[in-house]
Amino acid sequence: MDAIKTVITSIVPMSDDEYSLMLPVINRMNVKKDSDLLQQGDICRHIYFIESGFFRMFYVDYKGNEINCRFAKPNDFLVDFASFITQKTAHYHCRAMEDSKVIALEYSKVENLYHSSPNWSKFGRLIAESAYLTIIEREEMLHFQTPEERYKTILKKEPYLFQLVSQNQLSSYIGIKPESLSRLRKRMTGR
Template sequence: MTITDFLKDLVDFSEAELEDILSHFQKEIVSKSQPLVKQGQVCRKLYYVEKGIGRNYYLNSDGKEITQLFFGEGRFMTSLESFFEESPSLYNVEMLEDAEIHSISKNELELLFEKYHKMERLGRLLSTEMLTKVVHKLNAIQFQTAKERYEYMLTEYPDIIYRVPLGMIASYLGMSQETLSRIRKKKIRD
């Protein structure tokens, strides 16, 4: 879904508003694995994923990559706490495939929030959407068995699960790659 359609769907902007808003976004073609945000930097951009899948991840104390969130097509992506709190990012952000994204800086976004009531509304809706998404994940992680978490992933992100490496999904679900491999194997048998 193009960013234009996406914005229109969420809030009924006039053509003029929409044009103005879109003019503040920059289209970027980024290649797989190219870092968009690095752990430790303040992330000052918000991205819309038009094509591709993004993720944010961090390196734990053993140097292992832990994926925190995936961002599919038609989603806004950023290093959440860093962007909102202007704090050093806990995460790296990258695309997992060659991708087309649209970026806007925090400053410009703030200006748009000031300028348009409807834009502020858009911001609120995106925030709450992201919030419910994270709450769902928290539910899944907190008290479910590894198998149940995998099943959650299957229903919640069927599009993503077959497009990204197993190890990333395992870390996203809070389990080791070996465990996920074994669960998946068992699943196929039943």
């Protein structure tokens, strides 16, 4: 439980009393590999904090292709934020890529927590801003960078992905076909 406290108080410093307001609302869960925390079309009713494991967030396009848009590792929060804040259907799946442990925070309890103190309210705002910036950075990467620039950006910002995900998963995330990723990798490594 210390990891979530460290992450939360690094975002917004708060007293032990303020932090303890969250303790009654948490739900710890074990998640098996290939299980979904959320499915496209459901309503996202929880924010998840990843204690251990690895997840991918993806959607299924009109052709039936799974398009990866985010990966989440320990100490990350995972949520379909638009679905969570509107309580409308989700556009994304959140799937465990390995056996994992998460802390789930339910929507109504999180809303109450945000109203419990100015620091929790500030935390909610900062998490929302962070989620928005993550989405914008990804969108701008896909719109304004070449595949080679995207590859380099991911290599710099998320190098662990090259060890943890398959070439198909990585190519989907970068926004290119697997064979294009293979050629790009060969060109960049000089082989």
